[in-house]
Amino acid sequence: MVFQPPFPPYDPTDKSGFSYETVLKRWPVILTAIVDQLHRENHDLHSTLGSLEEGTRTEDNARIEAKIVEGKGIIEKVGKLKYEMARDYVMEPIPMDGEAHVDLYNSELEKLAQDSKNTWFKAPWLYAECYLYRLLRSYFVQTTHWKDYDPFHAQKLDVFTKSGPSIYGIATIMHELESEKEALEADPSKLKVLFQEMIQMCLWGNATDLSLLTHISLAEIERLQSVGKEMQAARKEFILRDDQEKAWDHLMTVKDGRVDFVLDNAGFELFTDLVFADFLVTYTPLFTSLSSPKLIPWFVSDVTPPDFSETIKYLSDPSLFLSKPIQGDSSGQSSSTTEEGGRQGHLQKLVDRLRRYVEEEVFLLSVPSGTGLGGGLTGTTSSTSAAAAVASTTAPAHSSLAEFWTAHVPYWDMETHDRQLWEFLRKSDLVVFKGDLNYRKLTGDVSWPSWTPFEEALGPLAGSFPLLSLRTNKADVAVGLDKDVLEKVEEKDGKWRVNGK
Numbered sequence: 399m400v401f402q403p404p405f406p407p408y409d410p411t412d413k414s415g416f417s418y419e420t421v422l423k424r425w426p427v428i429l430t431a432i433v434d435q436l437h438r439e440n441h442d443l444h445s446t447l448g449s450l451e452e453g454t455r456t457e458d459n460a461r462i463e464a465k466i467v468e469g470k471g472i473i474e475k476v477g478k479l480k481y482e483m484a485r486d487y488v489m490e491p492i493p494m495d496g497e498a499h500v501d502l503y504n505s506e507l508e509k510l511a512q513d514s515k516n517t518w519f520k521a522p523w524l525y526a527e528c529y530l531y532r533l534l535r536s537y538f539v540q541t542t543h544w545k546d547y548d549p550f551h552a553q554k555l556d557v558f559t560k561s562g563p564s565i566y567g568i569a570t571i572m573h574e575l576e577s578e579k580e581a582l583e584a585d586p587s588k589l590k591v592l593f594q595e596m597i598q599m600c601l602w603g604n605a606t607d608l609s610l611l612t613h614i615s616l617a618e619i620e621r622l623q624s625v626g627k628e629m630q631a632a633r634k635e636f637i638l639r640d641d642q643e644k645a646w647d648h649l650m651t652v653k654d655g656r657v658d659f660v661l662d663n664a665g666f667e668l669f670t671d672l673v674f675a676d677f678l679v680t681y682t683p684l685f686t687s688l689s690s691p692k693l694i695p696w697f698v699s700d701v702t703p704p705d706f707s708e709t710i711k712y713l714s715d716p717s718l719f720l721s722k723p724i725q726g727d728s729s730g731q732s733s734s735t736t737e738e739g740g741r742q743g744h745l746q747k748l749v750d751r752l753r754r755y756v757e758e759e760v761f762l763l764s765v766p767s768g769t770g771l772g773g774g775l776t777g778t779t780s781s782t783s784a785a786a787a788v789a790s791t792t793a794p795a796h797s798s799l800a801e802f803w804t805a806h807v808p809y810w811d812m813e814t815h816d817r818q819l820w821e822f823l824r825k826s827d828l829v830v831f832k833g834d835l836n837y838r839k840l841t842g843d844v845s846w847p848s849w850t851p852f853e854e855a856l857g858p859l860a861g862s863f864p865l866l867s868l869r870t871n872k873a874d875v876a877v878g879l880d881k882d883v884l885e886k887v888e889e890k891d892g893k894w895r896v897n898g899k
């Protein structure tokens with residue numbers, strides 16, 4: 399039985415909504431960026447060919463030429479898609495490309511056709527956006543040479559390299575906290591304050607405005623302890639709600655427990671997720687942290703299995719960040735060498751610990767190591783399956799743990815659509831859903847009145863497992879607000895639903 403919410407889904411037929419703006423302006427930009435990226439790749443391939451001597455036609459040449467032709471084919475498809483989208487054409491069925499969910503997406507498309515909602519400006523936004531990324535994936539999967547290509551990879555890496563200052567800042571905070579470990583462990587109430595600060599840090603990792611990250615230190619923790627809840631609330635600091643306090647109390651008592659992260663963006667946000675996981679497995683009795691990536695390039699910047707390994711690798715490579723200017727440094731002067739070395743040392747220590755957690759399978763990915771795009775194993779597979787440690791007792795086959803996240807299905811239907819995954823998450827001690835899209839899927843992206851309690855908006859998922867949703871607002875749906883708060887926020891900032899602040 400699928401859940402029927404009492405409100406309609408957001409869709410672009412409401413021209414004042416964010417989905418209209420997205421279909422009209424934002425998706426075309428994303429599609430154009432893919433075309434530009436492919437042109438660049440093809441140009442590079444041409445240059446490679448050009449640099450080879452006349453008459454040296456090798457197998458490699460033939461392969462490069464074939465890849466260029468296929469690249470042109472994808473460019474044409476993306477261009478056609480952009481044309482049709484702008485003109486509100488009917489959305490075509492996804493071709494049988496051998497990867498997940500073709501039938502699921504296409505049968506939903508047929509249902510939408512019955513109500514004449516199977517076009518770009520009429521389909522529910524959540525469905526259409528997920529369909530878009532799945533359709534794009536089919537263009538690559540159907541080729542021989544671009545199957546493993548992530549058209550967003552260069553963008554993800556570029557953003558990551560610009561996050562150096564925030565990454566170093568957090569590494570230094572973690573370093574300082576480590577030196578206070580004894581004081582923290584001796585006083586669980588300090589750890590609770592730290593938990594709420596970690597949630598903040600992990601939350602703002604999802605924002606575009608990284609300046610909202612706070613500085614955490616033992617002194618700051620003690621100050622927060624001393625001012626108490628009312629003062630914190632008055633200063634608009636984030637405080638734990640009662641149910642979050644209960645979740646914390648549970649985490650502190652559970653033995654060999656597991657925290658799950660349903661990941662969102664690669665790079666800096668993934669780094670903050672790993673730091674939060676590091677805090678949880680280091681300071682609570684939690685034993686493992688299992689992260690769920692997306693199996694295909696998704697919403698531009700989401701973490702795929704190759705991104706996960708790459709992030710850990712690049713964090714160890716200072717050259718990636720060191721050339722970048724320090725954000726917020728108005729002096730225009732670069733930091734001193736000693737300072738640089740100190741920051742580098744703090745990051746290295748943190749990264750060594752993260753690496754060790756990965757090696758010791760304290761940090762697990764929900765797919766085997768070496769999983770490539772689409773879920774297949776790449777040639778670089780290591781013998782250990784990352785999911786194996788968990789799988790040995792509790793997990794179903796890896797694809798069941800990963801595929802659901804690239805379906806369009808609201809999470810209230812998780813039990814119906816992917817019972818194995820639902821059962822698996824039921825054994826988790828905390829499931830952290832990162833980012834806006836996960837929030838939209840948790841609430842079904844329907845137009846709930848904003849004072850609807852979060853639990854109600856979760857539908858039948860409520861109570862399945864302890865969950866924490868960390869999202870900076872990038873879509874219209876928002877629930878769980880008191881009416882007076884809603885009124886104030888509407889007055890203060892007309893764009894609060896979508897501007898991520």
Ligand SMILES: O=P(O)(O)OC[C@H]1O[C@](O)(CO)[C@@H](O)[C@@H]1O
Pocket residue numbers: 420527604662663697832833834835836838870872873
């Ligand atoms: O990375 P996040 O936080 O999930 O954001 C993705 C969100 O961004 C958007 O593209 C809007 O900015 C939404 O379509 C989507 O919900």
